[in-house]
Amino acid sequence: MNDANNDNVKILNTEILSDNWYILKKVTYAYKQNNEWLTQQREAYDRGNGAVILLYNREKETVILTRQFRLPTYINGNPSGMLIEACAGLLDLDNPEDCIKRETEEETGYKVREVRKIFEAYMSPGSVTETLHFFIAEYAESMKISDGGGLEDEQEHIEVLELPFNEAYQMIETGEIKDAKTIILLQYLKVHAIL
Structure with missing residues (x-):
């Protein structure tokens, strides 16, 4: 604060x-x-500050996203409560870069060494104090060290999705992706012609 x-x-x-x-x-x-x-x-x-990352593969033209149950979306009309998102987490006591590397490994199973911070943003400044640090990073199959899925002791049940970038980008238009941080990162890749 x-x-x-x-x-x-x-x-x-x-x-x-x-x-x-x-x-x-x-x-x-x-x-x-x-x-x-x-x-x-x-x-x-x-709730503290957080970090979010979008993993992308230039060669395959794919991105890594996650799918998990989000109670607030269910309460507000999302029939399944499932949300497709970029990997994210709270900083706790870590700096943003260390946090997002840890979260990436826990949630997606990929161990990334280099991440690039692109900006920070308040996501809901009318009621939430959180600043979110936005990152992108390239991934390769050789970086996959586990299945991911989140931590058992945090009761996380996260599905890891590898999607063609164009398909993921279309999912914004179809309403299959409604998470703001994910939309921002997908648009960032599109605007900067990264994929």
Whole structure:
């Protein structure tokens, strides 16, 4: 969290509403706008920062994605609750590069040595504090060291998908891929003519 002082913002009160999975806070603050102080209340969900990566193979023109059950999507109308995504995870205490290398190995079974950070972004700044670090990396069959699928102790059941890039990109249009971070990374590869 940013503790930097801002002359236009004053935190008046912070109340923790939930500290079950991550932290949900109710914050009362004053914000100076047009020389007038406005008092507002907002809830902010703090789950830490994360990293996401899209693995691609130039020779085969393929990408590696994952499929897993996501309860919030099920609650909001996704009939199966399954979501196709790029590999991602929370930083915990790692730096973004170490985190995404670890997550890549756990989720996809590929051990990548070199990753390229392309940018950072807030994914839902109206309610979630998370900054997401975006990466891309080339993969080859020789990097496959396990089946992936996530960690048993984290109750992850992740299916690893190797898809032709053009097919994955079409899945945005058909609605088969609805995950924002994945859409952004697929579009990045397309715009920069990487595949």
